[in-house]
Amino acid sequence: MAREPEANETAPPGPTGSGPDPGTGSGSWTGTGPGTVRPGGRTARVREAVLRAAGDALAECGFAHLDLADVARRADVGKTTVYRRWGTVNGLLADLLSEMAESSLPRTDTGTLLGDLKANAALVRRTLTDPRQGPLFKALIAAATCDERTAEALRRFYAARVEEWVPCVRQGVARGEVPEGTDPHEVVRAVSAPLYYRLLASGGPLDETCAERAAEAAYEAARVGAYRTGAYRIGGEQPNEGE
Amino acid sequence: MAREPEANETAPPGPTGSGPDPGTGSGSWTGTGPGTVRPGGRTARVREAVLRAAGDALAECGFAHLDLADVARRADVGKTTVYRRWGTVNGLLADLLSEMAESSLPRTDTGTLLGDLKANAALVRRTLTDPRQGPLFKALIAAATCDERTAEALRRFYAARVEEWVPCVRQGVARGEVPEGTDPHEVVRAVSAPLYYRLLASGGPLDETCAERAAEAAYEAARVGAYRTGAYRIGGEQPNEGE
DNA sequence: GGCTTAACGGGACTACTTTCCCGTTAAGCT
DNA sequence: AGCTTAACGGGAAAGTAGTCCCGTTAAGCC
Numbered sequence: 161m162a163r164e165p166e167a168n169e170t171a172p173p174g175p176t177g178s179g180p181d182p183g184t185g186s187g188s189w190t191g192t193g194p195g196t197v198r199p200g201g202r203t204a205r206v207r208e209a210v211l212r213a214a215g216d217a218l219a220e221c222g223f224a225h226l227d228l229a230d231v232a233r234r235a236d237v238g239k240t241t242v243y244r245r246w247g248t249v250n251g252l253l254a255d256l257l258s259e260m261a262e263s264s265l266p267r268t269d270t271g272t273l274l275g276d277l278k279a280n281a282a283l284v285r286r287t288l289t290d291p292r293q294g295p296l297f298k299a300l301i302a303a304a305t306c307d308e309r310t311a312e313a314l315r316r317f318y319a320a321r322v323e324e325w326v327p328c329v330r331q332g333v334a335r336g337e338v339p340e341g342t343d344p345h346e347v348v349r350a351v352s353a354p355l356y357y358r359l360l361a362s363g364g365p366l367d368e369t370c371a372e373r374a375a376e377a378a379y380e381a382a383r384v385g386a387y388r389t390g391a392y393r394i395g396g397e398q399p400n401e402g403e
Numbered sequence: 404m405a406r407e408p409e410a411n412e413t414a415p416p417g418p419t420g421s422g423p424d425p426g427t428g429s430g431s432w433t434g435t436g437p438g439t440v441r442p443g444g445r446t447a448r449v450r451e452a453v454l455r456a457a458g459d460a461l462a463e464c465g466f467a468h469l470d471l472a473d474v475a476r477r478a479d480v481g482k483t484t485v486y487r488r489w490g491t492v493n494g495l496l497a498d499l500l501s502e503m504a505e506s507s508l509p510r511t512d513t514g515t516l517l518g519d520l521k522a523n524a525a526l527v528r529r530t531l532t533d534p535r536q537g538p539l540f541k542a543l544i545a546a547a548t549c550d551e552r553t554a555e556a557l558r559r560f561y562a563a564r565v566e567e568w569v570p571c572v573r574q575g576v577a578r579g580e581v582p583e584g585t586d587p588h589e590v591v592r593a594v595s596a597p598l599y600y601r602l603l604a605s606g607g608p609l610d611e612t613c614a615e616r617a618a619e620a621a622y623e624a625a626r627v628g629a630y631r632t633g634a635y636r637i638g639g640e641q642p643n644e645g646e
Numbered sequence: 647g648g649c650t651t652a653a654c655g656g657g658a659c660t661a662c663t664t665t666c667c668c669g670t671t672a673a674g675c676t
Numbered sequence: 677a678g679c680t681t682a683a684c685g686g687g688a689a690a691g692t693a694g695t696c697c698c699g700t701t702a703a704g705c706c
Contacts, residue, residue: 194682194684195682197674197682197683198673198682200674201673202683202684203684206683223549224492224549224550225549227663229662229663237684238684238685239664239685240665241685244683244684248664249467301603301604302545302548302549303467304603305465305545305603306466306467306545307465307467315606318604318606319605322605346616349601353597353600356599356600356604357592357596358592360547360548360599361558361561361595362558362561362565363554363558373630376629377593377621377630378624380623380624380629381623386620386623387616437653438653440651440653441653441702443703445654445702446652446703449654470693471694472694480654480655481654482656483654483657483695484655486694487653487654491694
């Protein structure tokens with residue numbers, strides 16, 4: 161490989177995004193990238209159209225076959241504009257993820273932790289089996305494996321999603337359903353993990369059964385304290401803590 | 404997008420691989436692809452060198468920046484050879500996965516299911532945190548999201564890995580550690596899932612604690628029957644099952 | 647050892663992706 | 677409304693990935 165600057169890995173195209181700081185990683189950006197000085201009207205419309213088109217293209221073609229000129233065509237926008245504002249495929253996807261992180265669906269509240277976890281599992285399952293969202297998520301995760309900036313955006317996205325459901329676990333602790341000291345984030349992640357593992361690695365149906373199992377397994381593990389912070393040993397051999 | 408035949412999606416370069424049928428999906432291949440008539444000597448050396456080079460390149464550059472000409476250079480092989488035998492990046496990766504599926508590490512036998520699951524979690528963790536293997540797995544999963552043939556090869560790979568550890572769960576059932584009817588595959592997958600979720604989506608340390616938790620959570624969930632085939636309801640879907 | 651031809655290798659050629667140039671449009675401000 | 681210039685858009689130019697042609701090497705077989 162002999163690729164060199166890779167455009168905005170060094171800085172050129174700028175952080176993109178419309179807000180004051182979409183948080184693409186380079187917090188110390190002071191120069192003026194396209195879209196930062198006059199973010200209203202046309203610029204905002206262009207961003208919206210391009211991000212939508214990028215999502216469509218990703219869902220249809222997958223990450224590998226994504227062509228920015230094609231995205232530009234779908235968005236009815238000049239391809240030069242796309243290259244100038246986002247620079248590369250990864251720059252565009254990072255921005256798309258920032259956008260997605262802001263539009264998180266509200267959690268449900270069923271009254272029991274198990275019910276909430278099942279609702280969460282069902283939501284994740286619906287998302288991943290959706291004809292548009294499923295391929296889109298696959299593509300975004302694939303993109304994140306190739307680019308640190310995209311990976312960071314993806315982590316932030318999931319952090320936001322997890323945070324939304326954390327209160328369910330906190331309530332579960334307060335109600336005494338799971339022990340004091342349970343790490344709420346870990347429980348929420350434990351619900352999603354098996355579904356993503358199926359989607360990306362092992363394959364398999366991703367049906368309701370599978371979602372329920374994920375929720376129940378996380379719930380039961382949490383009940384016996386598997387996600388408590390600090391030491392937890394079910395007859396473990398030695399008390400070796402991490403790293 | 405206006406990409407057309409995409410080479411071997413229709414057939415041209417052939418199934419590749421060295422064995423009689425590496426099983427790349429097209430089982431009805433009768434023509435002679437390169438590498439099938441004289442698979443000995445040079446051909447085998449070329450395949451080995453190219454697959455190794457492909458793994459190196461993937462681990463270093465990631466899936467998106469993989470260039471077959473670069474792989475050829477690393478392998479000290481003409482790029483024409485690579486294009487002729489494997490056709491595309493995905494064809495090459497599918498072959499790489501077939502190769503990897505055959506070299507599965509033997510499971511350990513600690514005498515208890517929890518011990519075995521912990522050993523499995525530790526193995527997966529070591530693999531995913533390895534400087535070469537980690538990026539390689541990421542890249543392969545990314546590739547699988549873009550191409551059905553690669554995805555199929557990946558599923559076979561994980562099926563083989565899971566199968567290796569299934570006997571641990573069977574023994575656990577026989578010893579009465581987990582209930583009759585427990586789906587062994589599901590338990591083994593449940594151990595890996597949280598680790599892969601961290602690697603690909605949520606991010607996070609992937610330390611020993613995390614691996615132990617994954618094993619313990621799967622174990623506890625299995626104990627209460629969360630992975631039994633057929634119906635499993637902890638108080639059904641109605642809220643408030645009492646505690 | 648000699649023969650046949652599968653498989654390899656170099657390099658020109660084609661197709662596609664990305665960048666650059668420069669004229670046009672419209673956002674933000676008074 | 678009018679002015680300034682940020683941001684857009686089309687098309688040419690440059691760069692890169694993938695294909696094809698044809699001569700060379702060596703695997704398989706006697």
